[in-house]
Amino acid sequence: MGAALVLSSVGAGPAVPQTGKLAGGGTYLIRPQGGAAVAAVALWYRAPAGGFGSDAIPGLGRLAVTAVAASRPITGTSLSEFVRQVGGRLSINAYPESLSVSLTVPAERAGDAVQALTRSFFAPVLTDAGLALARRSVVEDGAIRDFNHGAQITDAIYAALFAGGPAKIPPFGSSASYATAPIDTVRAYAERAFRPANAILIVTGDVDDTVISTALPGRGDALAGAETPQPETLAGVVGPVQAPGPEGGFGLGWAGPPIADEIEATAFDFIADYLFYPDTGVVQKAVRDSGSSVVGTFVTYHDPGVFLLTSTGGDQAAVRSAVDAALAAIRRPLDETTFIAARNQFVYHILSDGETPSALADTYGWYAVEGNAAYTPGEGGANGAYLAAAGALTPAFVAATAAKYLDRPGAVITIVPSAVRPK
Amino acid sequence: MIAQLFLAATLALSAVPQAVDLGSTKFYAQNDIGAQLVGLELVVGAGTARQTAAQNGLAALTAQTVLFTKIDGTRLVDRIAADGGSIDFTVDPGVVHFSLEVLPSALGPVSADLARVFASPDASADTVAAARDALGARIDDDERNPVTVGVEMLHRAYYSGTAGAPAFGTRASLAGLGPADVATFFAAHYLRGDAFAIATGRVDDATGAAVNAVIGALPAGTEAPPVVKAQPFGPQPKRLVTSRDIGVPFAFIGFAAPAMTDPDFGAMLVLRSLLDDIAARQSPTTLAPFQRGINVVYAYDVKPATFTVAINGSELDPTAGLTVLQAILKTAVTKPLAPDIIKRYRGTARGDWALEAQTLTDQAWQIGAAVNEGADPAMAQSVAAAIDRVTPADVQRLAKVYLQHYTVALVMPRRGP
Numbered sequence: 001m002g003a004a005l006v007l008s009s010v011g012a013g014p015a016v017p018q019t020g021k022l023a024g025g026g027t028y029l030i031r032p033q034g035g036a037a038v039a040a041v042a043l044w045y046r047a048p049a050g051g052f053g054s055d056a057i058p059g060l061g062r063l064a065v066t067a068v069a070a071s072r073p074i075t076g077t078s079l080s081e082f083v084r085q086v087g088g089r090l091s092i093n094a095y096p097e098s099l100s101v102s103l104t105v106p107a108e109r110a111g112d113a114v115q116a117l118t119r120s121f122f123a124p125v126l127t128d129a130g131l132a133l134a135r136r137s138v139v140e141d142g143a144i145r146d147f148n149h150g151a152q153i154t155d156a157i158y159a160a161l162f163a164g165g166p167a168k169i170p171p172f173g174s175s176a177s178y179a180t181a182p183i184d185t186v187r188a189y190a191e192r193a194f195r196p197a198n199a200i201l202i203v204t205g206d207v208d209d210t211v212i213s214t215a216l217p218g219r220g221d222a223l224a225g226a227e228t229p230q231p232e233t234l235a236g237v238v239g240p241v242q243a244p245g246p247e248g249g250f251g252l253g254w255a256g257p258p259i260a261d262e263i264e265a266t267a268f269d270f271i272a273d274y275l276f277y278p279d280t281g282v283v284q285k286a287v288r289d290s291g292s293s294v295v296g297t298f299v300t301y302h303d304p305g306v307f308l309l310t311s312t313g314g315d316q317a318a319v320r321s322a323v324d325a326a327l328a329a330i331r332r333p334l335d336e337t338t339f340i341a342a343r344n345q346f347v348y349h350i351l352s353d354g355e356t357p358s359a360l361a362d363t364y365g366w367y368a369v370e371g372n373a374a375y376t377p378g379e380g381g382a383n384g385a386y387l388a389a390a391g392a393l394t395p396a397f398v399a400a401t402a403a404k405y406l407d408r409p410g411a412v413i414t415i416v417p418s419a420v421r422p423k
Numbered sequence: 424m425i426a427q428l429f430l431a432a433t434l435a436l437s438a439v440p441q442a443v444d445l446g447s448t449k450f451y452a453q454n455d456i457g458a459q460l461v462g463l464e465l466v467v468g469a470g471t472a473r474q475t476a477a478q479n480g481l482a483a484l485t486a487q488t489v490l491f492t493k494i495d496g497t498r499l500v501d502r503i504a505a506d507g508g509s510i511d512f513t514v515d516p517g518v519v520h521f522s523l524e525v526l527p528s529a530l531g532p533v534s535a536d537l538a539r540v541f542a543s544p545d546a547s548a549d550t551v552a553a554a555r556d557a558l559g560a561r562i563d564d565d566e567r568n569p570v571t572v573g574v575e576m577l578h579r580a581y582y583s584g585t586a587g588a589p590a591f592g593t594r595a596s597l598a599g600l601g602p603a604d605v606a607t608f609f610a611a612h613y614l615r616g617d618a619f620a621i622a623t624g625r626v627d628d629a630t631g632a633a634v635n636a637v638i639g640a641l642p643a644g645t646e647a648p649p650v651v652k653a654q655p656f657g658p659q660p661k662r663l664v665t666s667r668d669i670g671v672p673f674a675f676i677g678f679a680a681p682a683m684t685d686p687d688f689g690a691m692l693v694l695r696s697l698l699d700d701i702a703a704r705q706s707p708t709t710l711a712p713f714q715r716g717i718n719v720v721y722a723y724d725v726k727p728a729t730f731t732v733a734i735n736g737s738e739l740d741p742t743a744g745l746t747v748l749q750a751i752l753k754t755a756v757t758k759p760l761a762p763d764i765i766k767r768y769r770g771t772a773r774g775d776w777a778l779e780a781q782t783l784t785d786q787a788w789q790i791g792a793a794v795n796e797g798a799d800p801a802m803a804q805s806v807a808a809a810i811d812r813v814t815p816a817d818v819q820r821l822a823k824v825y826l827q828h829y830t831v832a833l834v835m836p837r838r839g840p
Contacts, residue, residue: 013625015457034438034455035623036781037804070707080707085767087696087774089709106777106807130707137707140714280504344507348526351459352509356781378459 014381017364018209019373023217024122024196025224029364029373030203030212033357039110039205040357042102043121044365046227047193049094050169057181059173062094063131063138064190065101068120070137071130078130079103079120088113089358096158097166097230097302098369099193104358107206111214114203122199122218124190131183139175149249150295150310153413157253157308160241160411165232167306195222202365205357229302229371237409245415249312250320252327254410257401258303259372266389267401268298268307269377273346274334275326276309280345286322290315294323302370307405312415331403333395347390350377440621440790440800445631448638449619451790451800458624461530462783464791465521465537465620465637469612472516472586472649478608479585480558480592481600485544485608486512486519487554492545499540503533510537513788516586516651516725518795522784527625534633538640541613546606554605555597562591569673569834570712574720574731576663576832577677581729583652616645619794621787653679653727656828663832671736674745675832679825680730683723684798687824689772689809690817691730693765694755695719696772698732701751702739713737716744724792730825741833755822759815772810776803 017031050056069090072078079101083090088105101121105113145151155170162168173181192198196218203211234255257264275283276296287294291314299306311319334342354363354377367376377386440453474481490500490510503510508525525533565571579587592600618641620634656679681687702716712718716739720731734744754760780789780803793802 013457013459032457034457035453035783035786037777038781066707078707083709084700085770087771087776087778089778090707092708104778106774109774133705134707144714341505344526344529345504348460348507348509348524348529351526352524355460355783358781381459 014378017379020212022196022199022201022215024222026196026199026201026226027368028201028203028212028215029368030207030209031360031364032207033205033360035206036357037107037206038104038357039107039113039203039207039211040102040104040361041110041113041117042100042202042361042365043117044098044100044200044202044369045193045198046097046229046369047099047198048097048166048169048230049099049171050166051185051189052192056169057173057185058170058177059094059138059142060181060186060189061099061193062092062171063134063173063178063181064186064193065092065094065099066137067126067131067134067186068124068190068194069101070133071125071127073119073125076119079116082112082116086112094171096169096171098366100362100365102358102361110203110205110207110211114201114211115214115216118201118216118218121194122196122216122222124194126183126187126190128183131186135178138173138178142172142175142178145172149245149247149312149415150293152245153249153251153310153312153415154308156241156243156413157251157310157411158306160238160413161235161253161255161306163233163235166230167232167301192223197222197224198226200365200368202361202368204361204364232304234304238411240412240414242414242416244418246418247313247415248316248417249310249415250316251308251310251413252323252410253306253308254405254408256298256305256307256405258305259300259367259370259375260303262372262375262385262389263392263397264401265298265300265305266386267393267398268305268405269300269350270343270346270390270393270398271330271402272296272298272307273349274342275330277345277349283322283326286326287319290318292316292319294319300367300370327406331399331406333399336395339395339398343390343393347387350386350390354378439804442800443631445635448635450622450631450634451619451794452622452626452630453786453790454626455624458783459527460624460783461525461527461626461630462623462787463523463525463530463620463630463633464784464787465523466518466618466791466795467521467613467641468517468617468646468649469519469608470515470517470649471588471590472584472651473608473612474585474588476585478600478604479588479596481604481608482519483514483558483591484551484554484597484600485605486514486521487558488546488551488605489521489540489544491550491554491557492540493550494536494539499536502536506533508533514590516582517649520788520791522787524783527627527629530629530633534636538636541637541640544609546602546609548602551602551605555600558591558597559594562594565589565591566667569667569669570718570720570733572665572667573673573675573733573832573834576665577675577731577830578729580661580663580830580832581653581677581679583654584650586649586651610642612646613641614644614646615639615641616643619791621790621794621800623783623786623790651725651727656830660828661830663830664835665833666835666837669834669836672741672836673736673834674734674741675834676732676745676748677830677832678730678732679828680721680723680728681825682726682728682796683792683802684726684796687817687821688723689806690813690821691721691723691825692772692776692806692810693768693813694818694821695721695730696775697764697768698748698751699775700768700771702744702747704738717748724795726796745831752822752826755819756827759819762815765813765815765818769810769813773807776806776810
């Protein structure tokens with residue numbers, strides 16, 4: 001009853017996205033929002049992080065997208081400089097099989113941002129100076145990431161869980177891989193990955209659909225058609241992996257439902273939220289005083305999704321105990337009161353986390369590039385696919401879905417502090 | 424009643440923040456019919472300036488006690504989470520902001536809970552002890568952040584009396600505060616006549632009813648505004664030094680600054696953008712604050728306001744940073760900056776300002792800050808035009824008025840055993 005009230009009043013508020021074809025191929029999606037006079041403009045591409053060939057270069061996609069953003073064409077400014085001058089923000093993300101470059105700008109500059117972004121990426125110019133700046137930037141990003149011990153465990157989970165496919169290759173490279181990637185290789189990657197026909201352009205915020213008229217078509221001789229998802233190969237049963245690290249920790253990972261299975265994927269989002277959302281998650285509350293950092297999430301990929309958790313530092317025995325208890329308990333149906341409260345929190349977190357134009361653009365971009373834009377969380381309000389799936393969840397279904405996937409072989413990573421010799 | 428009936432229809436016409444007539448309750452709203460959440464900020468006149476010298480942290484302890492008051496055995500903060508929402512608070516010298524964000528369907532039960540707690544907060548020993556523990560954890564977090572440490576040092580030096588006290592107090596000061604202190608502070612300062620509310624996002628008739636219920640539950644009354652005064656700068660810069668468990672030194676230079684209602688606010692935002700950028704190295708992506716050599720913390724929501732330039736020792740040697748900053752200030756005072764520089768940073772400042780408040784909570788906070796300073800609730804929307812009018816002469820005048828006197832604070836790495 002409580003849940004029905006929640007979902008019915010989430011309502012038909014959000015604007016309906018406008019979608020269509022870009023002049024050079026590819027697709028666009030415009031989702032206006034009220035509130036702040038801000039616009040987010042993002043380009044998403046399906047492209048393997050390590051490159052299209054058989055000899056993967058970890059981090060190649062990240063290096064290429066950063067280099068294009070940093071390169072100054074013969075006339076005009078680089079994308080980076082444009083964003084800096086308008087007081088905007090530019091962020092770049094790389095995942096196993098997708099890349100994004102996102103701008104957040106004052107709404108009055110939305111058209112300029114669409115033009116600048118499509119000018120940079122639909123006919124990518126890659127200069128020596130831009131590549132040098134990009135190399136420094138991605139190496140520094142990697143150095144910062146090295147302080148995130150959970151991120152390193154995440155890489156190990158993917159490496160153990162997959163035997164082949166893009167998910168096997170980490171989206172972050174090493175200083176060596178960034179330094180030695182030849183400019184021609186980076187350029188060839190950029191020309192294939194960033195071609196207009198492979199693009200998904202997302203515009204959110206205080207905009208209307210006329211903004212799309214500022215998009216440039218790109219080169220006429222660019223490859224046609226978009227990339228299709230590459231198959232992922234699961235490793236199956238693998239033994240526990242033990243590795244040294246700066247502090248103790250562990251990671252667990254399982255293959256989960258694909259994005260096409262909306263109700264099961266939503267059930268795993270719910271499970272991740274219920275157990276691991278900061279401050280409110282059952283496990284987070286249980287380990288609050290352990291001194292550990294625990295992160296758990298479900299990543300909605302094309303096929304399969306990945307449910308994973310990492311824990312670092314503090315009292316690892318206490319965390320492992322809490323995690324094991326929680327993962328055992330989630331295979332049994334929650335009582336109705338607990339379930340309804342947990343689902344209320346889940347729906348709230350979904351909507352709150354996608355509240356700003358940049359967060360909304362990221363969410364739409366992710367679900368579009370993974371092949372199911374209609375399933376974007378919050379899209380269509382209560383009548384949309386995602387919240388309808390959330391509304392259809394039951395305690396029994398959540399428990400059965402948890403058991404279905406978590407009883408299968410997964411990855412187990414144990415990090416032993418470097419001072420302790422691994423067995 | 425008529426006001427409530429027409430609330431949604433009126434607000435739907437405009438997304439501009441505006442005052443809404445709810446009778447004696449002061450309420451401001453910015454409607455977005457496409458939003459899927461409601462943001463609600465409740466502002467009470469119970470900030471640090473209401474504390475005595477012996478009550479450091481009492482404003483925060485009282486606010487935390489409100490969140491931890493139990494209804495039917497469950498804390499308010501947990502009941503709000505279970506209904507589909509969240510609540511937190513910040514403490515300023517003059518006021519405490521309670522920031523609430525909820526699913527529209529949850530606003531009714533959440534506001535009823537909040538009204539019950541405001542009508543009768545639980546200042547029992549157990550609840551206050553739990554609130555003290557929770558605040559202790561927040562204090563520990565702040566102590567690990569050199570920027571928070573530096574800014575709080577400068578605020579203590581800048582403001583007179585308890586207005587400059589750290590927002591959450593210290594663990595030691597909280598240990599000396601008990602249930603009676605909390606109960607007395609709540610009764611004295613959580614007054615209906617001084618409180619107001621701001622709603623953002625999906626605002627409708629139910630929002631007005633919720634605000635009336637919550638603010639109506641506070642004790643009746645009003646009191647004189649707290650006195651928030653700055654101490655005069657001496658002829659020579661004051662120098663403050665402390666140490667923490669950090670890897671590199673940080674330096675902070677604290678200035679007086681115009682508040683957001685001041686005609687010079689736009690010029691100060693241009694100067695903020697310039698200083699934020701001046702030591703930033705070239706990067707393809709936007710650098711996070713910890714990657715920047717200089718970060719400016721401009722607390723414009725308090726009158727008198729403060730403008731703190733933080734030099735991050737991991738990116739810029741503090742001594743070199745201070746030298747560069749002094750050179751810039753000397754130049755800015757001596758002669759107008761070049762028009763093309765001012766033009767460039769007007770553009771940057773416009774963007775920085777637009778991106779400053781994107782969440783419902785931040786938008787409500789910005790409206791509340793304007794109202795709290797006696798300005799139009801839509802004041803934030805006129806700032807871009809004010810930035811556009813800034814001239815080199817404005818910046819030079821600003822530098823002469825505000826930037827010739829300052830205090831320096833250093834946060835140094837603690838020496839090992």
